[in-house]
Amino acid sequence: MDALLFLLIFIGFLSVGRVFTRNVWDLNFSSSVEAFVFSSALGSIIASLLITGLVFTGQVSPLTCWALLAILLLSGIGLWRRLWLDGIKTVFTSPVFFPSSLFKTTAQIILAILFLLALSLALAPAFSTDALVYHLEVPRAFLKAGGLVNLPNNIYSYFPQQIEMVYLFALALGSDSLAQLTGLGIAFLLLCALWQYYRQIGSTGYAWLVPLIFILTPTFFGVASSAYVDLQAATYVFLAFYSWENGCTRKQSGWFFLMALFTGAAVATKLTMIIILPLALLGLAIHGRSHKNTSQVAGQCVVLVLGSLILLLPWLARNYYFTGNPVAPFFLTFFGGENLMNWDITRSQQQFQYYSSFGMGHGVLEFLLLPINLTFFSEPHSLKFDGQIGILYFLLLPALFSLNRKSLPMVVVFLVLLVFWFIQTQYIRLLAPAFAFLSVLLVKGLEQGVEKHEAAVGKKEKYFFILLLAFGLMFNTSIIFKEWLHIQPLPYLLNKESRDQFLTRQISAYPLYRDANSMLGQKDKVLLVYMRNLGYLMDRPFYSDTLFEAHTLKKIIDEGVYAEDIIIRLKKLGITHILFNYKFIFGENSAFSLGEKGIIKNFLNQHAEQISRKNEFFLYRFVLDLKLGNPNSTSGLLSVPLNH
Secondary structure: OHHHHHHHHHHHHHHHHHHHHHHHOOOOOOOHHHHHHHHHHHHHHHHHHHHHHHHHOOOOOHHHHHHHHHHHHHHOHHHHHHHHHHHHHHHHHOOOOOOOOHHHHHHHHHHHHHHHHHHHHHHOOOOOHHHHHHHOHHHHHHHHHOOOOOOOOOHHHHOOOHHHHHHHHHHHHOOHHHHHHHHHHHHHHHHHHHHHHHHHHOOHHHHOHHHHHHHOOHHHHHHHOOOOOHHHHHHHHHHHHHHHHHHHHHOOOHHHHHHHHHHHHHHHHOHHHHHHHHHHHHHHHHHHHHHOOHHHHHHHHHHHHHHHHHHHHHHHHHHHHHHOOOOOOOOHHHHOOHHHOOOOHHHHHHHHHHHHOOOOOOOHHHHHOHHHHHHHOOOOOOOOOOOOOOOHHHHHHHHHHHOOHHHHHHHHHHHHHHHHHHHOOOOHHHHHHHHHHHHHHHHHHHHHHHHHHOOOOOHHHHHHHHHHHHHHHHHHHHHHHHHHHHHOOHHHHOOOOOHHHHHHHHOOOHHHHHHHHHHOOOOOOEEEEOOOOOHHHOOOOEEOOOOOOOHHHHHHHHOOOOHHHHHHHHHHHOOOEEEEEHHHHHOOOOOOOHHHHHHHHHHHHHHEEEEEEEOOEEEEEEOOOOOOOOOOOOOOOOOOOOOO
16 A cells, blocks of 8 residues: 555656646657656645745645645646656667666676565564654654644754655555655656766766765665655755756756756755755856856856755744744754743753764874775774765775866765765765765766776776676675565565564564553653654653753753652653663663662652563552652562662
């Protein structure tokens, strides 16, 4: 069912996007693939805007989302026949499949295998951390409330929600699997765009290498089907550049409107993409200077700014309404707002320090060593870039020396994105926009190098190069396949295990989340402490701290160590239960002092009851109405010794 709904959603994206690209701007596309990519990506932005409107007017519900899907589909009903014929023509006449060659067929087979692996992961229940913390949890909260709702305990909810609105659309129509499929579909648009773009600047055979190199990056493949937003942001960034180039060469103003919308969508999807705004303005200035048309450039810059504001302003206004700070949770020292959300200047500074600790340094030497460090020292779930890129990029780096001056604009964009990433937060998944451009540059350099030195290269050198490329492809593929085998989505897809069994294999704390949902009532509220804040798994009200998960509990016990004081604070917050990870409260690496551990232990002994436990995870119900000092008040309560 989710697979069918996914197809309907993308047909809707394509339909409404085609109305604008064909009927409004009358854009000239070089192929049906290019028309599909740009129209579908534009349709996703339009759908996100419409869902945003429903959220802000308090009208979002499964019923209104079904109605919206019908509107999207009907918007392009007049184009369906043409699109169907174009699709058939593409299959049988375009260079997608014909003429065939060993090189192209091999790349297509690997891409097909990767697509099937990604599809199987997307059809499984969502289990990735960031998706459960906010990419799916925030839109679910909006959908559950029927509109906009303040989530002061989740600072990520104050970020612009461009792609999250698309996920809300999917959640209203289906399940989290549909949301993952929709995110994967937008990532698929990026792969198509990379292929189509390279066909315009290089040969069709080499074009298949570009999306293959990109999606073979293990971390990129992992987030493609996980309801994240990194590859979706990369999609909009690359399409913004693609639109700029088309606008410069095809002399149609509609391409600059597309550029403005894709630029705004990229920033509204991922705030770390703010750097593309000055890049886009620079691109418009360069184009205007070459054509000596100052007034046209000024108009295009205004369109760019307005296009970005259309997508950003609703969320900035939302933040101002709830916190008084339009850019919350940032710039608290200038705009304030910390009293209206569970966040403060101290934690904001600590968060910045934490994010800055990723990578292996921020100096000039570390920047020059990035190819080596990213290739050989990066590790998933660690401060060393939190991911893997494999070895393929490293093996192909010499190809960059064969690039000519025509590649200069793309080289500049790549370097700016890379430097900005390097001085900000060195997560590998945040490299997706930069590496989309790098994939194109590597293949272009490779093709130009082969053409330039073909006569001087012997058979041995050619075989060595082929073996080297094959090794890189196989190495990266093996990393991806190993992770896929670790996740094992097939038992769930083949109905050999339930959703609960699948999630229990992926998330060690899931049994306690499930118990909390079944044991707590709607009037109860549980405090999550070191449970990774997987709010999407909670069907009951909960209270949590973003990133620094001990903050509220430490504040409760530090402001008054007596039981009466703690009870008053818990009641004020409406907290009736606590769900925690024993290791991070009472273990060696605990954030709590010995005295704080003692206070927590004694309070749990005297005023709480253990109602569930699984490994290191505990669920307690607070008993706050017992008379203090009553020696019988701990009857039936279980002790939590410090050396447990």
